[in-house]
Amino acid sequence: MTTVTAPANFIELGLISPLLVRLIELEYHQPTPIQAQAIPSVLEGRDLIAGANTGSGKTATFALPLLQHLHAKKALKRSDDSQGNYVTGLILVPTRELAKQVADSIKSYAVHFNGAINTVAVFGGVSTNAQMLALRGGTDVLVATPGRLLDLISSNAIKLDRVETLVLDEADRMLSLGFTDEIAALLALLPKKKQTLLFSATFPEQVKTLTQELLSNPIEIQLQSADASTxxxxxxxxxxxxxxxxxxxxxxxxxxxxxxxxxxxxxxxxxxxxxxxxxxxxxxxxxxxxxxxxxxxxxxxxxxxxxxxxxxxxxxxxxxxxxxxxxxxxxxxxxxxxxxxxxxxxxxxxxxxxxxxxxxxxxxxxxxxxxxxxxxxxxxxxxxxxxxxxxxxxxxxxxxxxxxxxxxxxxxxxxxxxxxxxxxxx
Incomplete structure (x- = not known):
């Protein structure tokens, strides 16, 4: 268990100006406890297990550092960034609605990057054609449900060998029996060296044992509390x-x-x-x-x-x-x-x-x-x-x-x- 002195505002978290301006526009006045404790560690590139009550701001906790990392990567002007069907940041979620919601949030946070960072959401229940078209040439952030992502990989629409950050949102559900085979198949396609972030409101014991194989020397932050709930x-x-x-x-x-x-x-x-x-x-x-x-x-x-x-x-x-x-x-x-x-x-x-x-x-x-x-x-x-x-x-x-x-x-x-x-x- 890691205890971190919570910064009083977003500036102290070390976020860059385009993100700070957007947070002011969105009326995010100060970090939530999970944001204050987790964002500095994520910015440092550490693996993370984060548990916090629903509605506590977990999406911003992983989205803001991811966008900052991508912004710095773009500034290096790597010649290979626009080549191939690559993904840099992969966010796996259990439902279609959550995939769209997370992608919309990331696009909102990235407004002041002036379109430099591409975000795509892929999920089942709709045709793959539009999603394949959106992925042509690769994407910086991909928010996906496991089943549809495997379908797109089998169609050679996307590859995961260049993923630098993996996020499992609602990680307890993603690591449960219903997704075990799909997650295992996707993990096998990811590079061994990457940052892995797990977020959920609950982490049952059987899930905790699985996390040891996924993460390297992770920071663990657990803020779930019935007393803290509104x-x-x-x-x-x-x-x-x-x-x-x-x-x-x-x-x-x-x-x-x-x-x-x-x-x-x-x-x-x-x-x-x-x-x-x-x-x-x-x-x-x-x-x-x-x-x-x-x-x-x-x-x-x-x-x-x-x-x-x-x-x-x-x-x-x-x-x-x-x-x-x-x-x-x-x-x-x-x-x-x-x-x-x-x-x-x-x-x-x-x-x-x-x-x-x-x-x-x-x-x-x-x-x-x-x-x-x-x-x-x-x-x-x-x-x-x-x-x-x-x-x-x-x-x-x-x-x-x-x-x-x-x-x-x-x-x-x-x-x-x-x-x-x-x-x-x-």
Missing amino acids: VVQRVFTVNKGEKTAVLVHLIKQYQWEQVLIFVNSKNSCHHLADKLAKRDVVAEVFHGDKGQGARSRVLDAFKSGELDVLIATDIAARGLDIEKLPVVINFDLPRSPSDYMHRIGRSGRAGEVGLALSLIDHEDYHHFKVIEKKNKILLERESIDGFEPSKVVSVADKPMAKPEGSGKKKRKNKVSVNGDVWLKNT
Whole structure:
């Protein structure tokens, strides 16, 4: 674990003028903790493992040093820089939406380089032709999903033998079983000598062991903290089969202008959307089986405020930056405890206060206790007036059981949400 004295401003980080001017324009007033601690080490060329809460500014943490490195490289006017289908900085991400989002951020940070640095995003769900054309002659920064990148490599559209910086964003997902073969294939094509940066909000133990093979004498910075999060977490117990009624009650009572609802499958997305429609709540769905065009349209409508309710699978839990999203709801609990933190991190980003609600029935109790244990949190079980759970919960199921007194019978963990400031759309 490395502790670094945090610089007070971006100038002290050692960033160059074009980046500093752009940060002022973007109203980045001072570095976030992860930026302050990690950027100097990245500028020095060190390998890095960085863990920090979602919404903490991880993209800028790797993008700014990468752009500064590329700017210095361009200044050397190497004759081979414009030859061949090369890549200098490679950023691997797990989803299409995150690929586009990261590429857009890098292009924004690079505005004052006057087009000298080329950034391309490649991902599945769309034709490869336009992406192959964009890669003709190589690119300085490539943001890619692993599957599409392998397709482009097999078509000789790009080579990885000149990569100088590798970034794994959402590294825990990238190193998980679903991407193991693809990541292994890509790593085999990369030069041994390179800078490697891993960023994620969570690093499970099984992932930590894999990082030892990827990095050389890395700096490790871990800033994950439930206490540091600006997301208010609440848990409401409901009767089995009443989650939809509770959800409609909350949406209508508090008139949320944006609410992101997580379920565990594409079929659940459509099923819940149909049930909400019958109760006059308009919702769209977002999952991996939707075409890229449809996914982009739905996400853009939600971000712009044209759509109030979005129902999504965990494909929306990773990296998506929805500005000032007030409410996230776990209609279904995530299968993986680490995905819980990624889900709720869609709200409360960049210092904004957000609200994360989990609706659990009796069958969810044990799994939520596992989620709490893994994420080192402990939340009170609450109920909503008019929707009190009728099933008797055993003492073993209660997160904080208290002995019964000899006086009046008490109703435990019973609260009213009426007038609660955290449920209002502020």
